[in-house]
Amino acid sequence: MSSAFLTDRYELTMLAASLRDGTASRPSVFELFSRRLSGGRRFGVVAGTGRLLTLLRDFRFGEDELRYLRDNDVVDAEAVTYLENYRFTGTIRGYREGELYFPGSPILTVEGTFADAVVLETLALSVLNHDSAVATAASRMSIAAGERPLAEMGSRRAAEQSAVAAARAAYIAGFASTSNLEAGRQWGIPTMGTAAHSWTLLHDSEEDAFRSQIESLGTGTTLLVDTYDIRKGVETAIRVAGTGLGGVRLDSGDLPLVAAAVRQQLDELGATGTKITVTSDLDEYAIAALAASPVDFYGVGTSVVTGSGYPTASMVYKLVARQDSSGGWVAVAKASTDKGSKGGRKAAFRTLDAGVAVAETVSVADGFEQVDTAAEHPDARALQVVLVDGGEIDAAHEGATGTASAREHHLRVREELPVRALALSKSDPAIPTLFVDAD
Amino acid sequence: MSSAFLTDRYELTMLAASLRDGTASRPSVFELFSRRLSGGRRFGVVAGTGRLLTLLRDFRFGEDELRYLRDNDVVDAEAVTYLENYRFTGTIRGYREGELYFPGSPILTVEGTFADAVVLETLALSVLNHDSAVATAASRMSIAAGERPLAEMGSRRAAEQSAVAAARAAYIAGFASTSNLEAGRQWGIPTMGTAAHSWTLLHDSEEDAFRSQIESLGTGTTLLVDTYDIRKGVETAIRVAGTGLGGVRLDSGDLPLVAAAVRQQLDELGATGTKITVTSDLDEYAIAALAASPVDFYGVGTSVVTGSGYPTASMVYKLVARQDSSGGWVAVAKASTDKGSKGGRKAAFRTLDAGVAVAETVSVADGFEQVDTAAEHPDARALQVVLVDGGEIDAAHEGATGTASAREHHLRVREELPVRALALSKSDPAIPTLFVDAD
Structure with a gap:
């Protein structure tokens, strides 16, 4: 399926006008970046890059798309012809997926003609804004959970295709698994699941439901014990499964209290190896509050797929440099947002001190000069x-x-963060962004 | 493309276990409803139904899906065979798309065997939770905007496929148009667009950019005038386009002040018919605050596609009734949420007094009896x-x-709301939900 129409109309009308006035072929540099970290977050997590690249392969205008453009007079015949042959032929440099970002980090740099690059604005922003918002929230949860595994179970609280993307973003940011089958198939993410309350209610008794689940999935399965009375549910679970039961799931109640009571009951019944999974409206704060409770697994739904209060990152896609009619490079930026939006091509480096990140260093080429290379930033x-x-x-x-290597990269670079970056409260970015002029 | 994997793993493992123990064939009633209105909203708007029905047509397990299930031991061979032939053969009744809903409204009622109905949980919730959250926010914005048209421009702040769904939900709830081309093609929604700051920055001068846009799109176009200095931008716009210019767009600044100054400037220049579009971080509150300002069109981005603070509705999908082994109907509900989750089949009516909604009346059949018909609720x-x-x-x-008729239906039934329902502040639902026993 073509991804070319996942686009705002104005990109194509600008393209058409640029073909008429000759600016379509001006070499241009667009940058995707964020002026701030939403919600007082201390770092952001780049996610979506791998998905964007795959969507870019399908960014072609087929007969259906061209017919719509013609029939609705969106653009003129010259532009239709141009789009018929469109294929992105430019260059995209960017942060690796899973990398951290800060205000002003040049997350993606898209170079090509104006026509080449202008049409990617909406698609690039849609993918990166969503996936990065989820990954940023997920990384905070993963930090709060410590060694305890997190499962993403929020598909029902996200639009059906976002759910797949959210499962992937959460996995990149440290989650261990997802309930979403499409994410399992498409990205190789481990899938998991327990049972719903409807399973217990379908049967004439809780005992019937547990017995059937164990017969089908083995004693290693996790039984949902809170449909009626948790204490009786746990008792029934162990009676039916024996002390080798894999786990029980708690989806309601005051979790620290309930988890402690269930752990004690399991231990008294001899089920000392039976794990406790909790799944009731968890976010990073609730997870942190359970750190001292006898919980083995967290299942997170709504809060992770909706970015825990910040469902979209605030990334923008801006023209930062272009050639003029004589072939000279001009750095450009909207005047009214000068503070946050900086024209010019950029190179980015994370400056480290004894392995700990101390600054996001961004080298800016205002005009003809080249951006800095790694050799110029040995630290x-x-x-x-x-x-x-x-x-x-x-x-x-x-x-x-790509998904697996993004996850690996994320977990590795997160280790570079200073300790203060790991706190959950709202604050400034963990490290400052320093803009330096390229030589 | 199959939609069958937009599903949580546990639905298929429950299905497999029910095939083994014989409960798969139990006639069952699942209900999709919400226990509350998120964010102190006074009403909710049902959206997504039309999309869900289309996705249901593609809810088939093909070779790819079956291979994943086999290779990953998700379910046993019997379940794989069942899924290979799966096609939903049950009945779904529900609120019309665009209808209002309240806590406990039986938005969808899915009847079939347990196996038929259990596998639709995630897909139905994903679609309705997302689309309804957007439509509910959009309806509030549409009420706040009054007669002034709203354009949905938030694609870049939603995952790429959610953006298409969000454009549709906003349109159903009263928006006039969208920037999203796929929504235009797929659902016949009017598309619109102006130009980006990059368009001005691409050119050697603002004047060049304006001139080119007018040559390409005519003087009826809308020029973005805030790239450099708004006053100079407006002056240049009218100088280049003449007093017949269609519109100007303002994307920054203190909008009430800026809109008033721009209106005065346009009028002084003789451009009394030139419209003003504003697009800077609008939500329902900002729109309401601009009611007395000389604004002609609102473009809304982030806030509408993210549900203005509530990116997902809190709808759930619960088993409410099923037959027992002797063929008798049993109403079922999870014990610990008795207050909000009511077992039994239901029929729903909006009780009116002189055309104004006064209650959501829900008739509940606890056991064998039939739910009420319309004849029993003449008011x-x-x-x-x-x-x-x-x-x-x-x-x-x-x-x-379906999209057009959902929009029509929404605008019609919104007229039934009591005046207090139209306020934006947080409150209780505008009308109470009354559960009555079916005769």
Whole structure:
């Protein structure tokens, strides 16, 4: 399926006007970045890059798309012809998926003609804003959970395709598994599940329901024990399954109290190895509050797929440099937001001190000069990689492989954060962004 | 593309266990409803129904899906065979799309065998929770905007497919148009657009950019005048386009002040017919605050696609009745949430007094009896229609036709609301939900 119409109309009308006035072919640099971290977050997590690259492969205007544009007079015949042959032939450099970002980090840099690059605005922002918002929330939850595994179970609280993307973003940010089957199939993410209250209610008794689930899934399964009375539910669970029962799930009540009581009851029944999963409206704060409780697994739904209060990152896609009619580069930026929006091509480095991040250093080329290279920042880690080179997409970032390596990268670079970055309260970014002029 | 994997794993493992123990064939009634209105909203708006029906047509387990289930030991061979032939053959009654809902409204009632109905949980919730959250926020904005048209421009702040769904939900709830091309193509929603700051920055001068846009799109177009200095931008716009310019767009600044100054400037320049569009971080409160300002169009982005603070409705999908082994109907509900979750089949009516809604009346059949019919509630409007009849989907609710009629229905039934329902502040639901026993 073509992804070309996941686009705002104005991109195509600007393209058409630029074809008429000749500016369509001006070499241009667009940058995708965020002026701030939503919600007083101390760091952001880049996610969506791998999905964007795959969608970019399908960014072609087919007969259906062209017919709509013609029939609705969206653009003129010249633009229709241009779009018929459109294929992104520019270059995209960007932060690796899973990387951290801060205000002003040049997360993606899209270089090409104006026409090449202008049409990617909405698609790039849709994917990165959503996936990064989820990953940022998920990373905070993963930090709060420590060594205890987190399962993403929020599909029902996200639109059906966002749910798949959210499962992936949460996994990249440290979750262990998802309930979403499509995410399992598409990205190789481990899938999990227990049972719903309807399972117990379907049967003539809770005991019948438990017995059937164990016969089907084995004693290693997790039984939902809070449909009627939790204490009786636990007692029935162990009576039916024996002390080798894999786990019980708690989906209601005051969790610290309930978890402690259930742990004690399980231990008294001899089920000392039976794990406790909790799943009731958890977010990073609730997870942190359960740190001292005898909980083994967290299942997180609504809060992770909706970015825990911040369902979208505030990334924007801006023209930062373009050539003029004589071939000279001009750095550009909207005047009224000068403070946050900085024109010019950029290179980005995470400056480290004894392995701990101390600054996001962004080298800015205002005009003709080249941005800095890694050699000029020996105390720093270069943050950008080439994702698309002259239209050639680097497949290493896509699919299950890309997802796994993004997760690995995230968990590795998170280790560089200073300790204060790990607190959950609202604050300033954990490190400052320093703009330096390229030589 | 199959929609069958937009599903939580546990639905299929419950299905497999029910095939083994014989409960798979138990006639069952699932209900999709919400225990509360998120965010102190005074009413909710049902949206997503038409999309769900279309997705239901594609809810088939193909070779890819079956292979994943086998390879990952998700379910046993018997369940794989069952799923291979799965097609929903039950009946779905529900609120018409665009209808209002309140706590406990039986928004969808899914009847079939347990196996038939259990597997639709995640898909139905994903679609309705997302689309209804957007539509509910959009309806509040549409009320706040009064006669002034609203354009949905938030695609970049929603995952790429949610953006299409959000455009549709906003349109159903009263928005006039969207920037999203796929929503235009798929649902026949009018599309619109102006230009981005990058358009001005691409050119050597603002004047060049304006001139080119007018040459391409005509003087009826809307020029973005705040890239550099708004006063100069407006002056340039009218100089280039003449006093017949269609509109100007303002995307920054203190909007009431800026809109008033721009209106005065336009009038002084003789451009009395030139419209003003504002687009800077609007939500229902900002729209209401601009009621007395000379604004002609609102463009709304982030807040509408993220449900203005409540990105998901809190709808759940619960087993409310099923037959026992002797064929008798049993009403069921989880004990610990008795207050909000009511077992039994239900019929729903909006009770009216002189055309004004006074109650959501829900007739509950606890056991063998039939739910009430419209004849038993002559002072009320029956709220449920048959959407799927023995597996046959009513196509009238799908596609562009279904979308248009949902919008019409919404605008009509919104007129029944008491005046207090139109206030934006947090409060109780505008009308109470009354549960009555079926005779």
